[in-house]
Amino acid sequence: MNQIEKCIYCGTSFDPTKGEGDHILPVQLGEFRNDKRFRKICSLCNNRIGRSEQQFLACGPESFFRDLVKPKIPQKRKRGCSKVKAAMGAPCPEPTIDHGDHRELVKLSKDNPLNLLAVDQIVIHDEQDKEFFIELFPGMGPDGLKKRVERLGTVKIKKTWIHCDDKHWTEFKKLTETWAKSEIQNLPDNNVGITQVNVRTKIVVTDHYFRSLAKIAFHYYLVHSSRGFRGDEKCFGPIRDFIMNGGNDKDFFNKSGPKFIMPFGKILSGGVITPNQWCHIMAADETDKEAVVYIQLFVGRGCVPTHITSNCQT
Ligand SMILES: [Zn+2]
Ligand SMILES: [Zn+2]
Incomplete structure (x- = not known):
């Protein structure tokens, strides 16, 4: 049987039996029994929403819970994994711990994000006391470090700190000696063993995050509405426009x-x-x-x- 459906976003006719339709909750949040798909969206518009969804999955608080809970997802759909550094113009969450005069970047363990992994790094404060972190890698050399500093843009360095494990200290110390007039202060060593620390994670999202949430809500509503709406009715114009093109999330949340x-x-x-x-x-x-x-x-x-x-x- 040949069925033709019209996309509620762009009006294009398409064959809804091709493709999976929209998973109302992204599969990265888990696979569900009796999961209803929303099928009145063409693959082009669905892909467009998928790009916003990358930010939702990688940058929002959901990214932390994905690592903590590890919802079961189909193998082939493991996108938006937390290896990316940014998605759709927003940085991924950056957990740090406070040392009073500066913060130290840490990583959350993939096995259990309640466990922290130390990051070898240089912390830079510029003249406005803006903070930058540069990860140090064995073998990066002075040129590699220089490139990374340059990538920060025109930063006038006021003060720097190095965090590094003992194993790499000699190498990274040499690296900083090539750095103009660096002065090295030894910070108290971290105790070996298990320590509990307070971590602050800054979450930065743009409207892509809210567009993904709006899409989940809108499609969820449409597949469950008992009023027979398709979703392309005039009254849904503003929410469709917000999902596809962005705008003021305060209008909808x-x-x-x-x-x-x-x-x-x-x-x-x-x-x-x-x-x-x-x-x-x-x-x-x-x-x-x-x-x-x-x-x-x-x-x-x-x-x-x-x-x-x-x-x-x-
Ligand atoms: Zn479409
Ligand atoms: Zn190291």
């Missing part, structure tokens, strides 16, 4: 709305019901005037999702 009833929360007998495994929670509500979608990703054991009403009253 709001914390107030209907309270959704879910089986989590306090119960009358005194206990609390929480998810017993990692999950994502989505819910939609529609009235004559508006459609509201609730999304909370990576809700863990023992966590009570916010903004819901419990129906576990008995």
